[in-house]
Amino acid sequence: EIVMTQSPATLSVSPGERATLSCRASQSVSSNLTWYQQKPGQAPRLLIYGASTRATGIPARFSGSGSGTEFTLTISSLQSEDFAVYYCQQYNNWPPLTFGGGTKVEIK
Amino acid sequence: EVQLLESGGGLVQPGGSLRLSCAASGFTFSNYAMSWVRQAPGKGLEWVSAISGSGGSTYYADSVKGRFTISRDNSKNTLYLQMNSLRAEDTAVYYCAKGGITIFGIISNNWFDPWGQGTLVTVSS
Numbered sequence A: 001e002i003v004m005t006q007s008p009a010t011l012s013v014s015p016g017e018r019a020t021l022s023c024r025a026s027q028s029v030s031s032n033l034t035w036y037q038q039k040p041g042q043a044p045r046l047l048i049y050g051a052s053t054r055a056t057g058i059p060a061r062f063s064g065s066g067s068g069t070e071f072t073l074t075i076s077s078l079q080s081e082d083f084a085v086y087y088c089q090q091y092n093n094w095p096p097l098t099f100g101g102g103t104k105v106e107i108k
Numbered sequence B: 001e002v003q004l005l006e007s008g009g010g011l012v013q014p015g016g017s018l019r020l021s022c023a024a025s026g027f028t029f030s031n032y033a034m035s036w037v038r039q040a041p042g043k044g045l046e047w048v049s050a051i052s053g054s055g056g057s058t059y060y061a062d063s064v065k066g067r068f069t070i071s072r073d074n075s076k077n078t079l080y081l082q083m084n085s086l087r088a089e090d091t092a093v094y095y096c097a098k099g100g101i102t103i104f105g106i107i108s109n110n111w112f113d114p115w116g117q118g119t120l121v122t123v124s125s
Helices: none
Strands: A004-007 A010-013 A019-025 A032-039 A044-050 A062-067 A070-075 A085-090 A103-107 B003-007 B011-012 B016-025 B032-039 B045-051 B058-060 B069-073 B078-081 B092-103 B120-123
Touching: A004 A085, A010 A019, A010 B016, A019 A032, A019 A085, A019 A103, A032 A062, A044 B032, A070 A085, B003 B092, B016 B032, B016 B092, B032 B069, B032 B078, B045 B069, B045 B078, B045 B092, B058 B069, B078 B092
Parallel strands: A010 A103, B011 B120
Antiparallel strands: A004 A019, A019 A070, A032 A044, A032 A085, A062 A070, A085 A103, B003 B016, B016 B078, B032 B045, B032 B092, B045 B058, B069 B078, B092 B120
């Protein structure tokens, strides 16, 4: 099973600042990685697939990078609606499909 | 617009059974794998099970293998999850999610988009 580890668990950022979230895989997942955003009481929403491709309707301030075992989600200038929990997920080697534990982005 | 609508959640005693349903619309249902993903209260996301577009291949997390059964009725555009021998640790919101395209039985790009709104399953006496 591929274990996904996200850091930090919580990130405190001021509106307008940049946020950088990390995701590490226990073995290579190539570029087969996605990022999701989840707000309280809502279902997760796909942000990024293929490690770096934004899903339909996702603003350009969200960008993904990385391959192999190290990945990054960057939010270039945080808006109020971006404060949420973010999860990475690998789909390279499954079952099982595996998620990271999540990073909560909170207002500083 | 792709829509997924889960139903069937509720309160059940330990050892009991429950069947979840997920009605899909807005896409060619039989072309896509579907998954169930759950989230325990205050916790992260856990993939539970997946099924290929035809229904011919099914996959399970070790935590539910032998207790849960995923199935689909492509004539009704509906996904199911039969949950037996339920335990307290199965308490969670269960989401259905559209997965990767299935071609000749091979599931490609199995990420989740979109997700349903979720249905809460509570296992307690």
